[in-house]
Amino acid sequence: MPKVGMEPVRRDALVRATITEIGRAGTLDVTVAQIARRAGMSSALAHHYFGGKEQIFLAAMRHILTIYGAEVRGALAASEGPEGRVRAVIRASFSEGSFRREVVSAWLHFYVLAQTVPEARRLLGIYQRRLRSNLLRPLRTLVGPRAEVVADRLGAMIDGMYLREALADRAPDRAAAVRIVEGVLKGEIGQ
Amino acid sequence: MPKVGMEPVRRDALVRATITEIGRAGTLDVTVAQIARRAGMSSALAHHYFGGKEQIFLAAMRHILTIYGAEVRGALAASEGPEGRVRAVIRASFSEGSFRREVVSAWLHFYVLAQTVPEARRLLGIYQRRLRSNLLRPLRTLVGPRAEVVADRLGAMIDGMYLREALADRAPDRAAAVRIVEGVLKGEIGQ
DNA sequence: TTTTGTTGATTGACGAGTCAATAAAAAATC
């Protein structure tokens, strides 16, 4: 019973299914058929809409980065003062939408994807630069010339927390993660 | 021209070739044939000695963990005082043997492997616990009850530096990495 | 003659991508 205007619905379903399946399987070796089945359609349709497996992966990656970006923007808008801005970025990084088992798993796999697929690398590069500058701006007024080093430190810590979470058996602990990273910030801005 | 006593030689060559190939290809999707060719033998022989692809990967992982462990032990033995111990662990983590492009790439892929292969997860778990206790012991005398948090912080930072390195285009900068992490330590032990 | 080393050829499975065919909505034509 073909209804018109299915394209965006299907694309969206496939993107979500991709993230779920990567998280569930713990591999990039999920088949297009698996993803399509979870999204409730045939693999042929998945190919029809996306052209190929790689493009499905890239779309899923863009989706995750978009959500993360939106959360950061939202948190920044609701924040005040330089310290508030930095804390906003940190908290957004461990927010409900991004710091979830499957999403963390997908992140890990996107890092792997970025090793071989230029577009994936580009996307990840954009994310890293944005994170960096989001931290850098408020940090400059907080710690002056040391801003660069501190931004690197905080950035690496956030990435590290994600990596550790990818291997943990328990569910992600947002509060603990924020506490750990904010502790470093406190140390850097002198109490 | 079969010579006797080849087994250890072949196994070693395969392990090295595995790390090289994973780093070169940027994927766990390296074929047994590729690895075997780089190690100078047929794929059949690789299967003969290791039994299967997964076991080759695990052997490569054990090799990397062994080297890392040895470097940490060596650095610890040559260190003095609690602060010296912590710095020794940090420096060993970014030492020449471990903080190299292909090895970093292999680490990333082992994290992925650990998502699905129990033995890989076990090995990575051992590494994480060892790193933690290596940091914890000297930290207890340095920062007392805060040792746990600080150890988590340093551990996450080290992992994070690795993750970032996996995506960098330039060659790993050991000195810079050490500087970044040691900065946190300084902050924690109060100058 | 038994053990150890070694490989080319083969098998069997699996999976990405293609294609032809079907069906229903929408648009165009009368």
Next chain:
DNA sequence: GATTTTTTATTGACTCGTCAATCAACAAAA
């Protein structure tokens, strides 16, 4: 308003390539 035509949605079946794993066979040392 009733047609034909075109566009959009959808899939089952198929092709083609790849790759892990096996095996039979050969070679040299013990």
